[in-house]
Ligand code: SF4
C-alpha cells in the first residue's frame with residue numbers, strides 16, 4: 001500500500017489533490033481512498049488530506065501517520081510544521097518551491113521532488129491554486145500513476161465541477177509541472193523543534209485575535225491562533241494600498257478576517273500590520289475604488 005499525506009493551506013485545494021490522485025489510481029485499475037482532515041479551516045490556514053493506493057482492497061480508515069510520500073503545497077509551511085513527521089525511511093517529499101531540492105532544508109536528507117507550482121498555476125490558471133500542478137510533480141517523483149491517467153482524472157474531476165475548459169487547463173498545469181519537476185535530495189541541517197508559543201503585548205494584538213482559538217491536528221488555527229501564528233508566512237500575495245485612490249470608506253478594515261488593518265486615528269489613515277496579514281485578498285476584493293492591489297512576494 002502507498003500512503004500519502006498532503007499539507008496545504010485552506011484554498012489551495014489539498015483535498016481535491018488527494019481525491020484526484022486517488023481517481024487516477026482507480027483509472028489504472030487500483031484501489032484508492034482519499035479523505036480530508038477537517039478542522040475549523042479558514043482561507044490560508046494549514047490543512048491536511050490523505051490518500052491510500054493499493055492493488056488490493058483497502059480497509060484502513062485511519063489518518064495516515066507513516067506516509068510513503070508527503071506532498072507540500074506551500075513551502076511556507078516548513079516554518080511552522082514538521083512535514084516529514086512519521087515519513088517512512090525510504091519515503092519522499094514532493095514540494096511546491098522555487099528552490100531546487102538540495103536548497104530545501106527539511107531537517108533530514110530525503111528524496112525530494114520540487115517544482116514552482118505557484119508560478120505554473122499563475123501562468124496557466126491565473127490563480128495561485130497549486131493542487132493540479134503539484135500532482136504533476138507527484139506523478140513525476142513517484143511514478144505512482146502515469147501522467148496520462150492523472151490528466152484524465154483531472155479532466156473528469158475538475159471538468160465535472162468547473163467545466164471542460166477548466167479541466168483542460170488544470171490538466172495542462174499538471175503536465176507542465178511534471179516536465180519542470182526537479183528530483184534530488186533535500187538538506188538536513190535545521191533542527192526540527194516543537195514550535196514555541198509567542199505572546200504579543202496587548203498593543204500588538206490583532207483585533208481578530210481576541211476571538212476563540214481552535215486547536216486541531218493541523219495546528220492551532222482560527223481566530224486566536226496568533227499565539228502561535230504570525231500569519232505573514234502564509235501569504236503568497238500582499239495587499240498594497242494606493243493612498244491617493246483610497247476614500248477611507250473603511251470597508252477593508254471591516255472585512256479583514258484577521259483584524260490586521262489598523263486605523264491610525266490621529267493621522268486619519270490606515271495601516272496594515274503585515275505580521276498578521278495572510279494575503280487572502282478579501283480587502284482588495286471589497287475595496288469599491290480598487291485602491292488595493294495584491295502583489296506577489298513578502299513585504
Ligand atoms: S489585510 Fe487584506 S489580505 Fe491581509 S488578511 Fe486582511 S483582508 Fe486578507
Ligand code: SF4
Pocket residue numbers: 241245246247248249250251252253270286287288289290291292
Ligand atoms: S476599502 Fe479601499 S477605499 Fe475603503 S478604506 Fe479600504 S483601501 Fe480605502
